[in-house]
Amino acid sequence: DQQVKQNSPSLSVQEGRISILNCDYTNSMFDYFLWYKKYPAEGPTFLISISSIKDKNEDGRFTVFLNKSAKHLSLHIVPSQPGDSAVYFCAARGNSGGSNYKLTFGKGTLLTVNP
Amino acid sequence: GAGVSQSPSNKVTEKGKDVELRCDPISGHTALYWYRQSLGQGLEFLIYFQGNSAPDKSGLPSDRFSAERTGGSVSTLTIQRTQQEDSAVYLCASSLGPRGSYNEQFFGPGTRLTVL
Numbered sequence: 054d055q056q057v058k059q060n061s062p063s064l065s066v067q068e069g070r071i072s073i074l075n076c077d078y079t080n081s082m083f084d085y086f087l088w089y090k091k092y093p094a095e096g097p098t099f100l101i102s103i104s105s106i107k108d109k110n111e112d113g114r115f116t117v118f119l120n121k122s123a124k125h126l127s128l129h130i131v132p133s134q135p136g137d138s139a140v141y142f143c144a145a146r147g148n149s150g151g152s153n154y155k156l157t158f159g160k161g162t163l164l165t166v167n168p
Numbered sequence: 169g170a171g172v173s174q175s176p177s178n179k180v181t182e183k184g185k186d187v188e189l190r191c192d193p194i195s196g197h198t199a200l201y202w203y204r205q206s207l208g209q210g211l212e213f214l215i216y217f218q219g220n221s222a223p224d225k226s227g228l229p230s231d232r233f234s235a236e237r238t239g240g241s242v243s244t245l246t247i248q249r250t251q252q253e254d255s256a257v258y259l260c261a262s263s264l265g266p267r268g269s270y271n272e273q274f275f276g277p278g279t280r281l282t283v284l
Contacts, residue, residue, distance in 0.1 A: 055210075095277050096275030096278055155224075156201075160208065
């Protein structure tokens with residue numbers, strides 16, 4: 054039972070345009086969401102996060118939007134650059150009991166930004 | 169200075185053999201996590217260590233898997249009698265602590281395990 058779903062395994066965009074990566078979750082106990090970026094042969098690196106008390110968080114070219122009623126979040130990258138080409142993982146953390154340190158990850162979306 | 173380091177970076181073994189994977193967390197990080205990523209899958213939580221507390225082993229897939237953390241620092245993940253389905257990238261992460269902003273997890277590069 055996948056609690057965090059990234060339904061697009063890949064996405065290709067042109068340099069300078071907007072990249073939109075989507076993520077859906079099923080567990081209503083999740084209250085903190087993160088995006089990680091992963092290059093080949095490297096570990097994931099933290100990109101941006103959002104708490105469930107917010108609906109938007111922005112950091113430079115990266116913005117995460119959260120729609121709690123739809124259990125959906127998205128990562129927008131504007132403008133996209135070739136160096137953004139990587140696998141992007143959506144992750145979520147709950148607030149149930151003492152186990153709110155566990156991250157539940159989606160399967161990832163491979164973003165390719167073409168020059 | 170570094171970040172989380174893991175060794176070996178690659179490990180090829182034969183079915184039935186035991187393997188040990190090592191993780192050196194960031195100095196001062198009290199929380200340490202092991203995940204694995206099988207082909208085409210997301211990262212799957214395996215085990216969590218926090219300070220001197222009993223580890224959360226709820227993600228370990230079978231009793232062939234075990235992990236320890238010595239002196240609150242280095243951790244070793246051991247897989248006994250490896251099976252082909254154990255083939256995956258094993259990732260270690262550490263964080264300052266378990267809660268709130270301290271929970272930002274920093275990942276190592278992973279160990280790619282291939283069981284023939």
